[in-house]
Structures are given as C-alpha cells and as structure tokens.
Amino acid sequence: MSTVDRSGLQALSAEATTLLRTLDSVLESWGTDAGAASMIMPPLLPVESLARLDFYENFPHQALVVSPLDLAKREPGARPAHFDPDALLPASLGLPSAACFAVYLYHEGRALPGNTTVTVLGRCFRREEGYQDLRRLIGFHMREIVAMGTREFVQQHLDRFGARIADFITALDLPFRKEAATDPFYDRGGQRALLQRLSPVKHEFVVDDLAIASLNVHRNFFGERCDISLAGEPIFTSCVAFGLERWLSVLHKRYGSWPAATEAVRNTRGEVAA
Ligand code: AMP
Ligand code: ZN
Numbered sequence: 126m127s128t129v130d131r132s133g134l135q136a137l138s139a140e141a142t143t144l145l146r147t148l149d150s151v152l153e154s155w156g157t158d159a160g161a162a163s164m165i166m167p168p169l170l171p172v173e174s175l176a177r178l179d180f181y182e183n184f185p186h187q188a189l190v191v192s193p194l195d196l197a198k199r200e201p202g203a204r205p206a207h208f209d210p211d212a213l214l215p216a217s218l219g220l221p222s223a224a225c226f227a228v229y230l231y232h233e234g235r236a237l238p239g240n241t242t243v244t245v246l247g248r249c250f251r252r253e254e255g256y257q258d259l260r261r262l263i264g265f266h267m268r269e270i271v272a273m274g275t276r277e278f279v280q281q282h283l284d285r286f287g288a289r290i291a292d293f294i295t296a297l298d299l300p301f302r303k304e305a306a307t308d309p310f311y312d313r314g315g316q317r318a319l320l321q322r323l324s325p326v327k328h329e330f331v332v333d334d335l336a337i338a339s340l341n342v343h344r345n346f347f348g349e350r351c352d353i354s355l356a357g358e359p360i361f362t363s364c365v366a367f368g369l370e371r372w373l374s375v376l377h378k379r380y381g382s383w384p385a386a387t388e389a390v391r392n393t394r395g396e397v398a399a
Pocket of ligand 1: 223263267329336338339369
C-alpha cells in the first residue's frame with residue numbers, strides 16, 4: 126500500500142478477505158452470544174422508506190441512489206463513461222449508508238414480544254468529499270449489533286458493548302480514544318448540535334485519527350417512525366457499528382501483514398468482560 130488510492134473502490138486480497146471474515150465472525154459472535162438474531166438485509170432500500178427515516182434531511186451529502194436506464198434513450202453500441210440524468214428513469218431505490226436502517230424497516234408495524242437484539246453485516250455506501258485507501262471508501266462493510274426495546278435495555282446494550290470494544294482494542298494493542306461525536310452535517314451552532322453536545326447520541330472509538338466503531342442512541346425515533354412497539358409503547362433503539370475496512374487498515378498498520386493481523390484477532394477474540 127505505497128501509493129494512496131483515492132477512488133473509494135477497493136478490492137480486498139485473499140489475505141485481507143480472511144482478516145475481514147475472521148474479524149467479522151468475532152463481532153457477529155459477540156451479538157449472537159448476547160442473544161442477537163443474525164440476519165441478512167436487502168442490499169437496497171426504497172427511497173420512500175429512507176425518506177421516512179429523515180435520511181435525506183439529515184445526511185443529504187452522503188446519499189447515493191440507483192436508477193434503471195431509460196431504454197427509449199439507449200444508444201446501441203455506445204460505451205458511456207457515465208449516464209446523464211435524462212437517460213435514466215426515476216430513482217426510487219437508495220443505497221443504504223448504515224446497516225441498521227433496514228433492521229428498523231424490517232420490524233415496521235410490529236409489536237415486539239420483548240427486548241430484541243439483531244446483528245447484521247451490511248454493505249454501506251456513502252458519498253464523501255474524498256476517499257482514501259481502506260480508510261474512507263464509497264462502499265464498505267458495516268457490522269452492526271442493534272438493540273430494540275426499553276430505554277434501559279438499549280442503554281445497557283451500549284454500556285456492555287462499549288466496554289467490550291474498549292477491552293478488545295486494548296488487547297489488540299491499538300492505542301485509542303473514545304469520544305463523543307456530533308454529526309458533521311448539523312450546523313455546529315444550531316439547536317440540534319447543541320442538544321447533541323448536552324446529551325451525546327454518538328460516541329466513537331478512534332484509532333490513528335480514524336473512527337473504527339461507534340455507539341449510537343436514537344431514543345424512540347425509529348420506534349415512532351416505523352411504528353414498532355413493546356407493551357404498547359414505541360420502542361427505543363441503539364446500535365453498535367463497526368466499519369470493517371477501517372479495522373483492516375489499522376490492524377495492518379499495527380501488525381505489518383494481513384496474516385499477522387489475522388493471527389492477532391484469532392488470539393484475542395474479545396472474550397473479555399462479556
Ligand atoms: P457511523 O454510522 O458514521 O458511525 O459509521 C459507522 C462506522 O462505519 C464508522 O465508525 C466507521 O468505522 C465506518 N465508516 C463510516 N464511513 C466510512 C467510509 N466512508 N469508509 C469506510 N468506513 C466508514
Ligand atoms: Zn446503526
């Protein structure tokens with residue numbers, strides 16, 4: 126990795142793929158050990174559904190959508206480098222920017238029988254101002270462990286996994302800091318940013334100036350928007366998110382090779398402080 130790649134599109138070598146799978150199976154098992162259902166969500170989500178979750182209000186700068194071609198505008202034999210908007214049909218599907226949106230949409234309209242945990246590995250997509258190697262990609266893998274239920278349950282979820290992540294990163298010998306984060310999109314002086322600073326809704330684990338995992342609370346926002354209830358009340362939700370390519374990047378830097386990093390993850394597994 127001597128030259129910096131700024132395309133945002135990266136293939137993983139076989140050895141890097143092994144590390145990603147090894148790491149992901151550790152994180153998935155943290156979820157399933159805590160009773161999470163391990164599920165697979167659709168790769169695209171309806172624009173209309175993401176709009177209902179305020180995605181295009183809060184993160185318009187990250188959004189990417191998918192359009193079919195307008196076959197009436199097709200030029201046979203052309204080899205285009207891009208399609209102009211007028212060659213496309215309306216975009217009614219969006220690429221998800223986080224893995225947990227699909228989990229709330231899946232549970233839409235349901236009454237949960239009790240506190241519920243779900244874990245998913247999503248491919249997530251974000252338009253960024255710039256891309257860099259595995260550190261900032263247009264498409265990347267996000268493992269999430271999502272809690273849905275009472276206010277206390279979703280807070281305990283973050284306390285439990287926050288401690289576990291800290292122990293795991295320490296055992297992997299990666300210097301880190303944990304910090305409260307605000308969403309960059311919100312105007313820093315605005316009401317919403319002020320509210321976030323007073324009562325942080327997001328904490329990040331930062332290694333080498335890179336957020337490799339985040340803890341997020343959403344109060345009962347998704348419970349209300351998706352009409353998910355527990356004992357007649359909208360559920361509270363929280364999620365723990367891991368950007369796997371970023372873990373690969375910091376682990377490769379620390380251990381010097383993919384196999385050495387994979388060995389370190391295998392030997393550690395985060396089986397501390399369950
Ligand atoms: P967030 O929902 O912003 O907390 O994102 C969850 C995790 O995804 C972050 O902690 C990062 O590890 C990872 N992540 C976010 N954006 C990118 C990106 N453009 N490229 C690679 N990983 C990312
Ligand atoms: Zn999430």
